[in-house]
Amino acid sequence: MDMKQAEQLYRLMFTNMREALAILHLDVRYPDAHPLVIEMNPAAVKLCRCKSFNFDNCLVTDCFPGWFEADRFRDSCHRLSAFGGSLELGEVSRDHSFYRIRIFALTDNHIGMVISDCTRYREEEAEIAGLTSRLEKDAAAMDRRVAERTAQLEEINEELDSFAFSVSHDLRAPIRAMQAFAEILLDDELQTATERNAYLLRIKTAAHGMDRLIQDLLAYSRVSRQEITLEPVSLDQVVRAAAQQLELAAGGKAYRLEIASDLPTVIGHPTVLVQVVLNLMTNGIKFVPNGVVPLLQIWTDEAQEYCRLYVQDNGIGIPPQHQERIFKIFERLHSMESYPGTGVGLAIVRRAVQRLGGRIGLESKEGEGSRFWIELRRAD
Ligand code: ADP
Numbered sequence: 001m002d003m004k005q006a007e008q009l010y011r012l013m014f015t016n017m018r019e020a021l022a023i024l025h026l027d028v029r030y031p032d033a034h035p036l037v038i039e040m041n042p043a044a045v046k047l048c049r050c051k052s053f054n055f056d057n058c059l060v061t062d063c064f065p066g067w068f069e070a071d072r073f074r075d076s077c078h079r080l081s082a083f084g085g086s087l088e089l090g091e092v093s094r095d096h097s098f099y100r101i102r103i104f105a106l107t108d109n110h111i112g113m114v115i116s117d118c119t120r121y122r123e124e125e126a127e128i129a130g131l132t133s134r135l136e137k138d139a140a141a142m143d144r145r146v147a148e149r150t151a152q153l154e155e156i157n158e159e160l161d162s163f164a165f166s167v168s169h170d171l172r173a174p175i176r177a178m179q180a181f182a183e184i185l186l187d188d189e190l191q192t193a194t195e196r197n198a199y200l201l202r203i204k205t206a207a208h209g210m211d212r213l214i215q216d217l218l219a220y221s222r223v224s225r226q227e228i229t230l231e232p233v234s235l236d237q238v239v240r241a242a243a244q245q246l247e248l249a250a251g252g253k254a255y256r257l258e259i260a261s262d263l264p265t266v267i268g269h270p271t272v273l274v275q276v277v278l279n280l281m282t283n284g285i286k287f288v289p290n291g292v293v294p295l296l297q298i299w300t301d302e303a304q305e306y307c308r309l310y311v312q313d314n315g316i317g318i319p320p321q322h323q324e325r326i327f328k329i330f331e332r333l334h335s336m337e338s339y340p341g342t343g344v345g346l347a348i349v350r351r352a353v354q355r356l357g358g359r360i361g362l363e364s365k366e367g368e369g370s371r372f373w374i375e376l377r378r379a380d
Contacts, residue, residue: 181199
């Protein structure tokens, strides 16, 4: 290829390139001299502010006003002329587009300048950053879910351990009592008919206690395993049904009941919810000091998606250090003599509320009554 042909080809390339190219001249004799444009390809002319401008020997900073900081640009060009090489000048933003600028030494007093449109890269970078942050969020959500599941499994394992221990311990207590009393009865040396009757009565009481335990355990197992289909449930109806059952369970014991009107509808399960409310109410009228007429107050509080149902009593209260453990199976704070029970009621309540996708909590101080709440999703 001869020089002329090569020159023609280079010019064609220069003219047709998408990147903006400019050739600058620098009078290296004067360190203060600013570079002048002596040649630009059409892509560069398009970017140049002054389209009809005769750019020949025009200052670069006049052709591209605001693109460069004039003195820094001049100094960079002088450095390149002296030492050769190339220099990235960073990115410039113009009319919603982004451009990367690179200058390089051509001859001692000529500098080449390439301006490439990097808007697509920027958009892709932004897209990648968006995707990365979404991935990070998804990964964090996944981590959270794994942690939650692990915590749930750990809780279930712990519960199973204490469940097996408590069941064997609590069920053996009445059996041991029955064995002991039966042995005394078998001892002929004994006793008058009255004494024998007293022992038989104790055996009967122990058997009754064991029956209660087994019934409660079955109720706990039912609420844990039964299939629950969630549906809108009127709390008005739930509380009314629980109040009717409470009247039967109270067996004539006096108490006062104040229920707020127009309780809302929540997402739950009618029979499960009646059992939850009944258990809370039963405790509310049971754990009161002697001589105090129990007062139960029931109302709701609504916030955005959720609704809280409160069951408040005027009873003996629960010290803060015990407020977590009373929800575990067989955990009781009092002797059977002072307050009878099996210690399963609140475990049922907690399990049921979990299965309804809700939460349970309580506020209480010793001697100042207790306020239990359950939080469920609102239906409207
Ligand atoms: P139970 O009522 O059969 O003893 P629960 O599981 O319902 O069993 O309650 C566990 C324990 O929590 C109770 O034995 C009692 O010590 C305490 N408790 C529950 N509800 C109340 C309440 N409203 N006021 C005071 N103590 C309570």
